[in-house]
Amino acid sequence: MSEPPAQPAIEVSRLVKVFAGVTAVNDISFKVPRGEIIGFLGPNGAGKSTTMRILTGYLPATSGDVSICGFRVAEEPDSVKRRVGYMPENNPLPEDMRVSEYLYFRGRLKEVPRRKLGARIDEVLELCDLKRVRHKIIGKLSKGFRQRVGIAESVLAEPPVIIMDEPTIGLDPHQILIVRDLIASLRGRMTVLISSHILPEIEMTCDRVLIINQGRIVAQGTPAELRREVLGQSAYEIEAAGPLGSLQFVLGSIVPGLSVASEGPEDDQGFRKIKLKTIGDEDAGEAILRACLLEGLRVRALSRARPTLEDVFLAATRRSWDAVAEGQGPEAAP
Amino acid sequence: MRHFFTILAHEVRMLLVSPSTYVAAVSFLAVMGFIFTNILEKYSTAPQDASPASVFFSVYFLPVIFMVPLLTMKCLAEERRLGTIETLLTTPVTTTEVVLGKYGAAYLLYLAFWASTSGLFFILKRFAGDPRLIDPGPILGGYLFIAVSGLLFVSIGVFTSALSRNQAVAGLLCTTILIMVIFGGRYLGSVTWLDRESLAPLKAAVSYAQVSQHFMDFTRGVVDTRELLFYLSGTVLALIFSILSVEAKLLHS
Numbered sequence: 001m002s003e004p005p006a007q008p009a010i011e012v013s014r015l016v017k018v019f020a021g022v023t024a025v026n027d028i029s030f031k032v033p034r035g036e037i038i039g040f041l042g043p044n045g046a047g048k049s050t051t052m053r054i055l056t057g058y059l060p061a062t063s064g065d066v067s068i069c070g071f072r073v074a075e076e077p078d079s080v081k082r083r084v085g086y087m088p089e090n091n092p093l094p095e096d097m098r099v100s101e102y103l104y105f106r107g108r109l110k111e112v113p114r115r116k117l118g119a120r121i122d123e124v125l126e127l128c129d130l131k132r133v134r135h136k137i138i139g140k141l142s143k144g145f146r147q148r149v150g151i152a153e154s155v156l157a158e159p160p161v162i163i164m165d166e167p168t169i170g171l172d173p174h175q176i177l178i179v180r181d182l183i184a185s186l187r188g189r190m191t192v193l194i195s196s197h198i199l200p201e202i203e204m205t206c207d208r209v210l211i212i213n214q215g216r217i218v219a220q221g222t223p224a225e226l227r228r229e230v231l232g233q234s235a236y237e238i239e240a241a242g243p244l245g246s247l248q249f250v251l252g253s254i255v256p257g258l259s260v261a262s263e264g265p266e267d268d269q270g271f272r273k274i275k276l277k278t279i280g281d282e283d284a285g286e287a288i289l290r291a292c293l294l295e296g297l298r299v300r301a302l303s304r305a306r307p308t309l310e311d312v313f314l315a316a317t318r319r320s321w322d323a324v325a326e327g328q329g330p331e332a333a334p
Numbered sequence: 335m336r337h338f339f340t341i342l343a344h345e346v347r348m349l350l351v352s353p354s355t356y357v358a359a360v361s362f363l364a365v366m367g368f369i370f371t372n373i374l375e376k377y378s379t380a381p382q383d384a385s386p387a388s389v390f391f392s393v394y395f396l397p398v399i400f401m402v403p404l405l406t407m408k409c410l411a412e413e414r415r416l417g418t419i420e421t422l423l424t425t426p427v428t429t430t431e432v433v434l435g436k437y438g439a440a441y442l443l444y445l446a447f448w449a450s451t452s453g454l455f456f457i458l459k460r461f462a463g464d465p466r467l468i469d470p471g472p473i474l475g476g477y478l479f480i481a482v483s484g485l486l487f488v489s490i491g492v493f494t495s496a497l498s499r500n501q502a503v504a505g506l507l508c509t510t511i512l513i514m515v516i517f518g519g520r521y522l523g524s525v526t527w528l529d530r531e532s533l534a535p536l537k538a539a540v541s542y543a544q545v546s547q548h549f550m551d552f553t554r555g556v557v558d559t560r561e562l563l564f565y566l567s568g569t570v571l572a573l574i575f576s577i578l579s580v581e582a583k584l585l586h587s
Contacts, residue, residue, distance in 0.1 A: 020586075053420075056424045057424065058420055058423055058424050058584065059584065060584075060585060078426050081424055081425060081426045082426050084424065086421070086424045087421075088417060088420045088421060088424075090417065092416050092417030092418045092420065092421060093416075093418070094348075094416070094418055095416075096348065096351075096352065097348070105340070105344050106421075106425070108337075108340045109337060109340055109341075109422070109425040109426070109427055110425050110426070111336075111426060153421075
């Protein structure tokens, strides 16, 4: 059971999956180091679930290579399955079992020693705040509880890798918060791969984000890196009053690449909103203020618009659609 | 095979806590009791050639055709419909263990149902006062036949359950195949176009696969290893097909 510690938790290279002529996953490669929480982001049908199923060994890949903790999924499926806790999409659970019975059964299947299992079940019930419902029948639990049963089940055997397909789908904001804390509490101990299309969700919990669209990775990195890479600019908004005449010129000379994107109408006090954008990522707030003072403008407010992951996501998926459309354009034409 | 017993124990447990099992058991006993009473009434009016046990077991096909699909149609179809097959197969269990565990549980329940009919013979022995009515030979032979043929019938049920995610489809398919296995042999044995000389090997094979003939042999106390082999090989074949069917659905999903 010993494994080389240097191996990344998840390693995927050139993974391809074709379903009856439809390419669901098209040449994906990525690596996840141990202890990292990674978010898998993509529109519906992008290939997230398929990739996750291949990682767990449930579906065979068409081509490419997938390893979990150094074990290749295609060659040692049993070793891989012992190291992965998986919660599928929609979290299927048997309707007619009690929570504790279900966890006991799953623990036995996952080869948790019988002596330790009782204590471990108590632990995960505590972790997921399920103690109150441990004797309830799963079919009668609310969605939030069922979701937490699924999470409890996936961490039950303390696997080094946890894969969760949309763990927060259908939860209310309060439950999402609980689930998010739960996932964050696994940081460092376990490698977690979660998929979602709820962007703030991913942004808050994940160390790194993979954006996937139409079976390809279109962007990857930390949320901050992605903002830089995909949008490549930051935006500022000032509210100022006074003559704007040469502001554009002065700004450009102080901070290279800074320009006025748009000017709003004057309000009754003479202030107007001006949107500025820069090419780089460094903070230009001070420079903008200085330029405004030089110009004799009165400044009421200055704010830096932070692009959300949503902007990144939309930009990245749009970019990939454009690329696909370009690539396929001539072939599609009869 | 370490997970086989985990799954078997789990399945048996789930069957024992499920109300539908008890409803099925009660209706099974009611029907079998009704048949048994009818047989005894016939015996009380006029002396008969065969012992009540062999007459009773000769209607074995009724509970088989109705009970086996009900017992087995759920086992794999339900897992696939709910999607729990995905969580099940992403643990270190093999498809073989899953199929065998579910098959074992269904077979044990099938045996338990039939074992409960021994109460009918017990009541007969206790109150009839005529030792000739209780002939241990046909009773033992009958139960042995039920146990051996049940291996095949239940495995056919598991196989049809592996084919469809819809329980009703699985159940109907199972009934159809069971009827073909039980009565098809008798029909093929009687058709004349099989009497041609070129088809003689086929004819021999058909006459060998007569379930009702096997039943007669067992109740008469003849336990032929070829007949045992027929059921065992049929069971193994059906289970292998079930395993392949579950795996094929994953490959081509």
